[in-house]
Amino acid sequence: MSGYGLLGQAFAEYGRIDKTLHLLNILDPIDNTCRRTLGRQLSIQESRHRLARRSAMAEAGRSARPTGRARKIN
Numbered sequence: 001m002s003g004y005g006l007l008g009q010a011f012a013e014y015g016r017i018d019k020t021l022h023l024l025n026i027l028d029p030i031d032n033t034c035r036r037t038l039g040r041q042l043s044i045q046e047s048r049h050r051l052a053r054r055s056a057m058a059e060a061g062r063s064a065r066p067t068g069r070a071r072k073i074n
Helices: 006-027 033-059 068-073
Strands: none
Touching: 006 033
């Protein structure tokens, strides 16, 4: 880290501490509120992606869901 000054090194170390604390909160076996919150956020994000994908497919004139025949092939 020779290109950074002391202040830059301090900010880098602070970022590492914050990241470590965040990971420890996620992995905490006793209090899983952080994991539940992350899971809820992922569910919302996945729902948004599904909606966007179906909307794009509908605009292109394709079915957003595979037909019965396509499901059997896959």
